[in-house]
Amino acid sequence: MKKKAVINDSPVCQVRMQAISDTMSILSGKWKFHILGTLIEGSKLGFMDLLREIDGIGSKMLSKELQDLEMNHLVSRTVMDTKPITVEYAITEYGATLSPLINELAKWGIEYRQSIHGSKGV
């Protein structure tokens, strides 16, 4: 009995799956989308600003996630030579290409909430 050739294991599909894995590995963790979302809304924020803006995050996580995002060129880090030195974090032009994705994420989440409340068991 031959094993049925289930679906599409064509290159396009494998590339697609790989692409999804790539995106998710770059944006993994509990806080990446929050940080990016915050920086997309209010460009140029300091470390303490982000710590205050993003509800629940601690300095360790914020620091680590910002480093990840910077490494992937999604956010920029600029040390200003103000007197108590400050650092400006901002979304890069490249990071801004995530806007459509983040919008889809938000849109789906909003519709999800509505579907829970507005229906009798989906």
Place this chain on the structure above:
Amino acid sequence: MKKKAVINDSPVCQVRMQAISDTMSILSGKWKFHILGTLIEGSKLGFMDLLREIDGIGSKMLSKELQDLEMNHLVSRTVMDTKPITVEYAITEYGATLSPLINELAKWGIEYRQSIHGSKGV
């Protein structure tokens, strides 16, 4: 010295952030997007089919993730009364509303790969 009112903590923004958290918590884990992506491509697959299709997943994870997705009405599970009983997993109509999101995810990942190869350091 008054604390600067950093950005938009208007209800819309909080709702948006909450929505992103909701979506991500439903789609958390290493395999959800793979499973959904696979079921969107080839509707109606058995447990063993999925196990073979999704490279690297084990039966424990597949089982657990399918239960999660079923609980959230994103996939359906139908026990067929064939002789060695088989189970058909399929994406629900509701689960299909994730297609645009998954497409964005894939699209961004593909462009990401291109940006790595095609540029001199972004």
Place this chain on the structure above:
DNA sequence: GAAAGTACTTTCCAAAAGGAAACTACCCTA
């Protein structure tokens, strides 16, 4: 009646993720 296929579940373990609190280091103001 043994093997193999369906669909899982259970156990046991290792690694990764994440959080609280304390600590560094530097500067300014009072």
Place this chain on the structure above:
DNA sequence: TAGGGTAGTTTCCTTTTGGAAAGTACTTTC
């Protein structure tokens, strides 16, 4: 010179995640 603000880092700990392997249960085929 003590307190408070900047921007983090370090330590220690718990929780979560995920994987390998074996087990369950039932059926059909050889």
